[in-house]
Amino acid sequence: MWYVSTRGIAPRVNFEGALFSGYAPDGGLFMPEELPQLDRETLCQWSTLSYPGLVKELCALFIGSELLPKDELNDLIDRAFSRFRHREVVHLSRLRNGLNVLELWHGVTYAFKDLSLSCTAQFLQYFLEKREKHVTVVVGTSGDTGSAAIESVQGAKNMDIIVLLPKGHCTKIQELQMTTVLKQNVHVFGVEGNSDELDEPIKTVFADVAFVKKHNLMSLNSINWSRVLVQMAHHFFAYFQCTPSLDTHPLPLVEVVVPTGAAGNLAAGYIAQKIGLPIRLVVAVNRNDIIHRTVQQGDFSLSEAVKSTLASAMDIQVPYNMERVFWLLSGSDSQVTRALMEQFERTQSVNLPKELHSKWERQDYEKMAVMECDGCCVELCLGNCGPRRGSMTDIPGTAMVRGGG
Numbered sequence: 217m218w219y220v221s222t223r224g225i226a227p228r229v230n231f232e233g234a235l236f237s238g239y240a241p242d243g244g245l246f247m248p249e250e251l252p253q254l255d256r257e258t259l260c261q262w263s264t265l266s267y268p269g270l271v272k273e274l275c276a277l278f279i280g281s282e283l284l285p286k287d288e289l290n291d292l293i294d295r296a297f298s299r300f301r302h303r304e305v306v307h308l309s310r311l312r313n314g315l316n317v318l319e320l321w322h323g324v325t326y327a328f329k330d331l332s333l334s335c336t337a338q339f340l341q342y343f344l345e346k347r348e349k350h351v352t353v354v355v356g357t358s359g360d361t362g363s364a365a366i367e368s369v370q371g372a373k374n375m376d377i378i379v380l381l382p383k384g385h386c387t388k389i390q391e392l393q394m395t396t397v398l399k400q401n402v403h404v405f406g407v408e409g410n411s412d413e414l415d416e417p418i419k420t421v422f423a424d425v426a427f428v429k430k431h432n433l434m435s436l437n438s439i440n441w442s443r444v445l446v447q448m449a450h451h452f453f454a455y456f457q458c459t460p461s462l463d464t465h466p467l468p469l470v471e472v473v474v475p476t477g478a479a480g481n482l483a484a485g486y487i488a489q490k491i492g493l494p495i496r497l498v499v500a501v502n503r504n505d506i507i508h509r510t511v512q513q514g515d516f517s518l519s520e521a522v523k524s525t526l527a528s529a530m531d532i533q534v535p536y537n538m539e540r541v542f543w544l545l546s547g548s549d550s551q552v553t554r555a556l557m558e559q560f561e562r563t564q565s566v567n568l569p570k571e572l573h574s575k576w577e578r579q580d581y582e583k584m585a586v587m588e589c590d591g592c593c594v595e596l597c598l599g600n601c602g603p604r605r606g607s608m609t610d611i612p613g614t615a616m617v618r619g620g621g
């Protein structure tokens with residue numbers, strides 16, 4: 217499997233290349249060159265798999281056994297989930313009226329990022345050991361990412377992790393999660409300022425290409441393809457748990473509500489949909505509503521400042537992974553995506569081209585709508601069994617809140 221940049225200029229890379237890259241050299245994000253199509257038979261076979269089983273199948277599909285043999289891949293994934301508290305790793309709780317909650321919080325730090333980061337760290341360690349290399353992961357955090365990244369990397373032989381922790385901006389529990397891991401390879405620094413201000417020095421460091429190369433620095437944020445890949449399994453697992461039978465024509469549609477900040481899990485769901493999973497995606501944002509404005513009005517523009525809400529993990533100005541969504545929407549058109557993103561980087565404000573926005577509405581609006589929950593947000597991923605009824609806002613229970621991750 218090859219990966220190409222959404223901006224079409226950088227040379228293609230394999231999974232290992234994408235795993236270590238973060239951004240592509242042309243500023244884009246890596247995406248699979250071709251998306252496989254899963255047929256009904258494959259979906260039926262997958263429908264009885266456990267959550268780790270689904271992660272294994274999806275990773276095998278997108279990594280390639282010449283790079284990572286299947287049995288070794290399976291071991292890495294088993295190791296990644298070995299410290300989860302729930303025997304299923306991910307659990308679907310059934311509420312009333314066909315409403316379900318996908319419990320993604322059974323990892324060590326309780327953040328759903330534990331799932332994808334633990335696998336990603338295993339992949340990194342695997343390739344580093346094989347190539348006898350070492351990296352230092354540098355992470356700024358508003359809470360969830362720091363804890364989960366530390367947990368996934370702690371004790372790894374070929375990795376160190378440096379976390380910048382904005383003092384007073386994380387919860388007490390998160391602060392303790394970050395400062396009480398006594399492993400040689402974990403380095404946490406308390407810093408002044410909020411997570412936006414914290415991004416500045418990190419950006420400066422990563423802009424110094426020679427420095428980054430000399431010290432083998434990398435980031436582990438949600439633009440990393442490996443994280444998106446693993447998150448596809450959430451959608452497959454939820455789908456199969458919600459569909460009692462796959463004998464109907466067409467296959468049943470399940471609606472998944474994705475709380476989003478950087479649109480990582482959303483991009484994962486959209487790719488899952490593109491390769492054949494019959495889901496309808498609903499994006500939940502908080503007052504940081506750039507994705508809402510983009511879908512409704514084609515207005516992809518920064519607001520003045522990040523607004524603090526109860527769900528700090530979603531208090532994000534720039535939803536990086538929307539670039540992947542735009543690329544998919546445009547039919548893998550890297551020219552359109554590049555023009556759009558470069559204009560956004562220059563002016564921080566883009567009106568989506570009509571063709572793109574209308575495509576979204578006509579073809580994908582049915583599959584992607586946006587729900588806004590003022591102040592707080594839905595911090596749960598919901599699958600709605602059975603055919604669609606009415607609009608998103610009439611589904612009860614979506615105001616359930618889990619603040620701050």
Ligand SMILES: *Cc1c(COP(=O)(O)O)cnc(C)c1O
Binds near residue numbers: 477482620
């Ligand atoms: C990271 C995080 C999000 C945002 O996830 P993305 O898929 O990157 O948008 C939302 N909620 C919680 C609790 C998180 O930790």
